[in-house]
Amino acid sequence: MTIDNQENLIINIHDKTQCISKDELKKILENVLEEPKTFCANYERDNVEEIKFKEWSKKDYFEKIDPVVEQVRNDLFERSRKGIKKYGTTLADNKLELGEWLQHAYEECLDQANYLKSAILKLKENGN
Numbered sequence: 001m002t003i004d005n006q007e008n009l010i011i012n013i014h015d016k017t018q019c020i021s022k023d024e025l026k027k028i029l030e031n032v033l034e035e036p037k038t039f040c041a042n043y044e045r046d047n048v049e050e051i052k053f054k055e056w057s058k059k060d061y062f063e064k065i066d067p068v069v070e071q072v073r074n075d076l077f078e079r080s081r082k083g084i085k086k087y088g089t090t091l092a093d094n095k096l097e098l099g100e101w102l103q104h105a106y107e108e109c110l111d112q113a114n115y116l117k118s119a120i121l122k123l124k125e126n127g128n
Helices: 022-032 044-059 067-087 098-125
Strands: 009-013 016-020
Touching (some): 016 022
Antiparallel strands (some): 009 016
8 A cells, every 4th residue: 555646545455456536535534434634543654644634634635536537547557567567677667778768659659650540440441
């Protein structure tokens, strides 16, 4: 279990990554707790988290989440997990040179162009 840079809760259960947004976490806490702005703290770190949670509540960080963006984020986490498993490293730890990164990105763009053209041709074949 981790917290990403937007302070969303990320949980891995049985090799499946779940991301819980602030809105979802707030709803869970509201259902569990009588007072949604407080929660139990057992350790020093928990006390810091309690303070952060109270600050979020005051600043109204719990804005509406776009479900399409959430799906993309979940896809990114899943793709990252598969890449780490396949290549044994993270992008951050990969030691490729800038030119190699650019070549990989270029090749991915070429693949994407082929996929798009194929889809466009199939739509035309079907009269769309």
